[in-house]
Amino acid sequence: MHDDKEGVIPGNALVVDPKKQFRPLSKYGNAFLNRFQCSTVNSPVLQAISIVDTPGILSGEKQRIDRGYDFTGVLEWFAERVDRIILLFDAHKLDISDEFRRSIEALKAMTTKFV
Numbered sequence: 001m002h003d004d005k006e007g008v009i010p011g012n013a014l015v016v017d018p019k020k021q022f023r024p025l026s027k028y029g030n031a032f033l034n035r036f037q038c039s040t041v042n043s044p045v046l047q048a049i050s051i052v053d054t055p056g057i058l059s060g061e062k063q064r065i066d067r068g069y070d071f072t073g074v075l076e077w078f079a080e081r082v083d084r085i086i087l088l089f090d091a092h093k094l095d096i097s098d099e100f101r102r103s104i105e106a107l108k109a110m111t112t113k114f115v
Contacts, residue, residue: 002047003040011036025077031068052078057089057100071099072106079106085113 009017011033015026025036035055054075055067079085085107089100096104107114 001038001040001050002043004042005040006042007040009038009040010034011038014038021081025074028069028074032070032074052082054078057097057103072102075103076106079110079113082113084115085110086115 011022011025012030014020014022014036015033016023020038022038026033055071087104087107089096
């Protein structure tokens, strides 16, 4: 995100800042907010765009570990507000994980935003 000074803003601070648009994300709780952060950079490019990088999709044994928050809900929240979505995945894997399937299902209504 563009700002005059470089830095990192923790999620808990982002959701209470009236100048930022993240207040609705507080409903996903502290497990999410403790992992959520915003990097600010003084770059003219970032005056026109924002880049959202979500955590990777869990697969195999890792998906048995609960994230502690509604990952697909957060994914949908961001997807509803963006102009473009770039979905990256490992084409060498033979199958998709349950979490990846749920993520695709959550984004199905927004296919016009995919690049």
